[in-house]
Amino acid sequence: LPPLPSDAPVGRVGPTIFSRYAGATRFDQLPISKKTKDALRQSKYIEMTDIQKASLPHALCGRDMLGAAKTGSGKTLAFVIPLVEKLYIERWCPQDGVGSIILSPTREIASQTFDVLKAVGKHHNFSAGLLIGGRRDVEAEKERVNELNILVCTPGRLLQHMDETPNFDCSQLQVLVLDEADRCLDSGFEATLNAIISQLPNRRQTFLFSATQTKSVQHLARLSLKDPEYLSVHEKS
Ligand code: ADP
Numbered sequence: 001l002p003p004l005p006s007d008a009p010v011g012r013v014g015p016t017i018f019s020r021y022a023g024a025t026r027f028d029q030l031p032i033s034k035k036t037k038d039a040l041r042q043s044k045y046i047e048m049t050d051i052q053k054a055s056l057p058h059a060l061c062g063r064d065m066l067g068a069a070k071t072g073s074g075k076t077l078a079f080v081i082p083l084v085e086k087l088y089i090e091r092w093c094p095q096d097g098v099g100s101i102i103l104s105p106t107r108e109i110a111s112q113t114f115d116v117l118k119a120v121g122k123h124h125n126f127s128a129g130l131l132i133g134g135r136r137d138v139e140a141e142k143e144r145v146n147e148l149n150i151l152v153c154t155p156g157r158l159l160q161h162m163d164e165t166p167n168f169d170c171s172q173l174q175v176l177v178l179d180e181a182d183r184c185l186d187s188g189f190e191a192t193l194n195a196i197i198s199q200l201p202n203r204r205q206t207f208l209f210s211a212t213q214t215k216s217v218q219h220l221a222r223l224s225l226k227d228p229e230y231l232s233v234h235e236k237s
């Protein structure tokens with residue numbers, strides 16, 4: 001194994017040291033890599049929003065997360081940062097294949113998330129792809145999808161790859177994000193999400209965000225999360 005990068009957090013961040021970071025208010029106080037800290041600062045992300053303060057110390061300890069917070073509260077960084085850090089701590093390289101999947105309800109949200117991922121991950125060398133259907137050429141995607149470390153997708157397109165792409169492999173998946181889960185379910189993706197989750201390895205970290213907690217969201221949460229930390233943040237940050 002290659003030596004740990006010199007700026008990696010010391011040891012794996014375990015639940016026992018969660019409390020050390022529970023009161024952090026700025027990104028540079030978190031146990032994250034210098035690469036990520038530099039990127040956040042360069043994107044002018046300095047102070048955390050409420051949902052970020054509440055969720056990041058847990059997420060960076062490896063906990064699953066069920067988050068409810070309204071639009072504009074900063075949920076994207078609440079999952080993009082721990083996802084990038086997890087792959088970094090695991091020394092994920094381009095040859096390791098799919099390490100993380102982010103599912104978004106719409107193409108537009110997926111591409112916004114992809115932009116945030118590019119900004120946060122710009123000093124890391126993970127490969128990432130936006131798989132959102134539309135006019136994009138699925139055949140060309142199939143050639144490349146196994147070389148991608150982080151997939152930002154709409155549910156339909158991901159399931160299409162799972163069904164049709166030869167050797168599509170997410171057996172090493174580390175982190176799954178279900179963003180705007182209520183909207184995914186409202187858009188008729190329930191069966192698609194179930195089919196996707198049933199094909200993913202159980203040993204992984206999962207973040208589920210939803211503005212509302214309907215019955216079907218609770219069902220999805222039971223299906224996808226293990227002993228999650230529940231977070232509900234309502235005031236606008
Ligand atoms: P949500 O997914 O909860 O609707 P977003 O993650 O899209 O929210 O963030 C909403 C806006 O707030 C974006 O423009 C984002 O760049 C900005 N933002 C998020 N976190 C911070 C922060 N810590 N500091 C400054 N701006 C932030």
Ligand code: MG
Nearest residue numbers: 075076179180
């Ligand atoms: Mg969002």
